[in-house]
Amino acid sequence: MSEHPHHRARILVVDDDPDMLRLLSMRLGSAGYQVTAVGSAEAALAQLEIERPQLVLSDVRLPGRDGLALFAEVRARHPSLPVILLTAHGTIPDAVDATARGVFGYLTKPYEAKELLDKIAQALALSTPAGPSRRADEAWRRDIVSRSNRMDDLLAEARMVAQSDASVLLRGDSGTGKEMLAHAIHKASARAGKPFVAVNCGAIPEALLESELFGHMKGAFTDAVANHKGLFQAADGGTLLLDEIGDMPPALQVKLLRVLQERAVRPLGSSQSVPVDVRIVSATHRDLEAAMAEGQFREDLYYRLNVVTLTLPTLAERREDIPLLANHFLAKLAAKYGKRSSGFAPEALKALTMATWPGNVRQLYNVVEQVCALSTTPLVPLALVQRALRTPSVEVLSFTEARQRFERDYLVDLLKMTDGNVADAARLAQRNRTEFYRLLQKHALTPGLFKSDGSGAPDSGEDEAVADT
Template identity: 55%
Template sequence: MSQQDLPNAATKVLIVDDDPSLLRLLSIRLKAAGYDVESAANAKVALGTLQSFLPEVVISDLRMEGMDGMALFQQIRQQHPNMPVIIMTAHGTIPDAISATKQGVFSFLTKPFESQQLLDTVQQAILLQPSTNEDNADKDHWRANIISRSTVMASLLQQAKQVASSDFSLLIHSQSGTGKELLAKAIHLASSRKDKPFTAINCAAIPEQLLESELFGHTRGAFTGAAKDHVGLFQATDGGTLFLDEIGDMPLNFQVKLLRVLQEKEIRPVGSTQSIKVDVRIISATHKNLQQAIINNSFREDLYYRLNVVELELPPLAERREDIPLLVQYFLNQAVQRSNSPIKSLNVEAMELLIAAPWPGNIRQLQNVVEQSIALCSENVISEVVIKNALRDKTTQLPSFQQAREHFERDYLARLLKITAGNVSQAARIAQRNRTEFYKLLNRHHLIPESYREE
């Protein structure tokens, strides 16, 4: 780690391990690198320390007496959904660590690990997460609504922050549903125009005959129905940022008028003979290939180069799958706040389905799937069956033979327990299995007879 990469003195790291010697060694390494370090000998102590210390990163051993690292992570996620947790694991528990990352753990370190690997992982966690420190939170306020910990998004946001300070026109290229408007708003908040208006308009959603009036305004009597003067979005956004979404769907005839406005920096309302000076930064976005549109004569080449001074490529959700657990938790929390419903979570299999899904509709589709799952699930834990129904993925509707057998066994055993009100001996007789074998089946499917017994 170079001198310029050293963390801010206020950067806080909490280490949790029931091995005193390892705890002391890690503390020494991190303090030497400039971090403010607190240590906890077990998960319960860590939860108490968390409230007062408020770390930016938590490093925890996976295997500990009492509450283990994953149970600690679940507790932390409920209180601080965006706080990165790094899990330390021995070689024999690598499959557990891989499962942990699917549930939202930031990363894992396999013992023994080098000091530099530890420092690099901690630094990456800090760089890719919204900070809990007040000074850094203020610094990162511009991107507060963008939920991500992926390296590809970190690189994009670094570019966005860099070009925000200039006044160049920007073109954001991405698939539908990736959050182009969120990125545009973030760039606006990182710019010197942040105290001025940010206005977004979808060029594909407004009929051609109304687009000129909407953007440039009109005077009273300019056309039938124009009962009074109307200020257009260019004038209303003066000094700020105008976001033109789906610019590739803008009518060809109107592209000439927009080009003139960008060149002259003035607009002329419909029906007026007077031009009005405007100072507006343009950020445009499209899911189309504009260079191909130029070849097809559906987009003007001169307008393209005027809009595309700097181009940012916003990755689809399939290229930032490590963000899915964070986004799912965010949508779950939002749903709870809106509906005042009980807190819900996903089981491991459900989260794995979401991480592996193709997501042609990107984040918008993910939000829809999560909200559908909440509406369709009567339990506090959302299962993979509910997720499959919400995904409507035809390729997952026919399970494998092993999956079908497991589902049948679980449903069959649960039904027996309901019929017998949790009486294992009676249920075993109905199933024509001895009591010992029946208990093994229940344990395999994590079914607890006591929960089926009537008061």
């Protein structure tokens, strides 16, 4: 068994009872920790000047300065150093007050040895930044930050799957990191040197998706002014991630099935098929079995995509990864916002770890971005984390990014509504045609793809017929 990452951590133990001090030192020593034992708050503060421990364990009742006063001093000098207090029965209210003020935790005497060791392990796990991963040399999974057994098992499985060329279906709630895992599979495969291309089938308007995936020829529809290679051709030799595959319209499911069977794509407006060699990874948060039962997802396509299934755990199922991820995101975002960062206060990390996270890793990222943008001190305080957790965490977009996103969605809706008629769309937008064309160009939108009379898709009738069977 490999040594536990937090064993050998140094713990400063403070108690004025020599017997108690000896007992604690023995107990912690035999659990693998390095222990420095002192008999008073003053001695503890002197010791802190000599060597900084990873954790302070102190009795509340001490001669001279008590444990709460020691905590206040420790917090002033080393804000991210966790403190656990040992308290007699009568002093619980003090301890509760101390917890509110940021003490990591307290234990009531007499306490269970296991309870003490668990509390220490928890405090160290939250306050110790991630050491190098056990597989630091494995570049393929470098972007996936984790130390949980659950993720270790999943990554071991993913690595084995990557060696084959089998189609993989990634299941998992929104925000669990399906695209990241798909990328890791690509990097661990023989295709690593070729392109990795991701397409979100739910985010691209139906009218554009076919051209986006399979490409189109010049003149295939109005405004098709040049040949356009689709994403299948762009990913040739590499890996194509079809994200949110459950949102793909039935007519396109037929065409996708044909591409997978024939290993060739036919761009819109072309009579020639182009051979493609692509490894398909698809991802969904939807229940595809239910979608099949309701006739929304083709069974033959499902079995072709689902040769191997990997299921991503929710963030709540890998809770021990939360401190690791939070610190990783904070370091990245502090650079983006040009801030000095020394991490989270221990009680702020504890609050993040205990939260529910319905939006998973993506929500955690958004919360960390919010607190990083608003933090005025190098150490992120509990109050800021509590505030971010109370309000639904939104993606932090700059005003410009948000406006561009709105603008594109607005234009797509207008083109759908007007069937790709630019004159009508410009009239509804109350803009002249030249200006409207400029907007479409800016967002790379092709009006001809929004025509629903079939002119944009030469063989759509035939496929619709297949789709209905």
